[in-house]
Amino acid sequence: MDLSAYPLELPESDRPMVRFMNVTKSYGSLVVLDSLNLDIQQGEMVSVIGPSGSGKTTVLRMLMTLETINDGVIYVDGKPLTHMVRNGRLVPADEAHLRRMRASIGMCFQHFNLFPHMTALQNCMEGPVQVLGLPKAEARARAEELLAMVGMIDKKDQHPSRLSGGQQQRVAIARALAMRPRIMLFDEVTSALDPEVIGEVTQVIRKLVAEHDLTMLMVTHQMGFARDISDRICFFYKGRIEEQAAPEQFFTNPQRERTQQFLRAVKDAD
């Protein structure tokens, strides 16, 4: 693929926190994302919605570098994430570059993926100690502060198997935040939860939006929640952004036929 058309770095005047530039992802002949262009500004909360198979989760996974991309370039804070500069041109990123860039991104998963052999506290200390090289005492203080923030401080010595889904997800949020990311990704973090504990997780995310200057990208099926807290809604359909708008505009006056259909179907399901 020809990368000469892509800048080595985004100019100061046009530097969103995240920029997807013509990003394409396919598995064999199945195109999951088709030449995606998407900017996310510093401090913005963007919700990604759409029918399953529309490629919305893939967007997050590519940004977390869990998936490679087939074409295009992703920039984070102006610098290429999926590529690096060598001899004045862009080449695919090596592991060292990915590790450097990944430091500013955190992610929470649908199935929490806590480390089952560690307590809640240990889960939150693992990254800061092993990756950031924080002294144990400092990592512990940071972990305890975050566990308190998500309301899990009194369960800090429990293993994940002893916690409910909602509790596990709150620990997972604290764990991701302990790495002090500038971008947080939430991949259907309430989809695997029982209805009565969804609120305790969305409450934590609301708090993050209100009190922190994080850039956030969230894939969700909860339209009401997305409408409440997002700065912008992106509706994905068949690997493309079909429509994007501010929540009020998006939910009250959707422009595209596909969007209207989707919103009707979601409403009927409720």
Added chain:
Amino acid sequence: MTFDWNWEFAFEILPRLLRATINTLIAAGVGYGIAMILGLVFALALRSSGRLPRTLLREVLEFIRSTPLVVQIFFIFYVGPQVGITLSPWVAGMIAIGLHYSAYLAEVYRAGIEAVPRGQWESCRALNLTTRDSYVRIILPQALPHAVPGMGNYLVGIFKDTPMLSVIGVTELMQAANSIGSETYRFLEPYTLVGLIFLALSLPTAGLVRLGERRLRRKLGL
């Protein structure tokens, strides 16, 4: 033909057999130690290296698993000197048995590692752990409980295979029984006792492995 079990003779040779049992335990222990470490190296190499070395290693391990241990023992001990590697029976025996069982343990580890959900790897990446830290701190501790039953089976297996070392003159239990037989022309007592000693050591091992697995799971909070 009479079946004349002689208690007096049995008790007379028992101390000698028990002394040899210690050598058997050492042989099994050292061989297993080698197999555990080498097996892990192989299992990790199978997952990480490039396509060609991986295929090569897989074929070599398949070869080791598909040929009899006793042939490998003979090969290392007798063919080694012809290419300038002269080893004592003990060293040759430990290498042969360790290498042989490492090929089996590599499979056990591989299955254990693959039983760890993919989401654990994704968490490791999201937290930016190095591959090494991911293995050592996250993946292997979770793989271990899955591997313990298989590892236990091969511990008993390696123990029962130590008599093969007698073919190159390692003074383990079987070798001691053979010596007694050729000195006294009595075979019933020594071989019966050998069988009983193996039984007495194998049976509790299986139980201990099960206990160990339960303890481990509890300790890891799984």
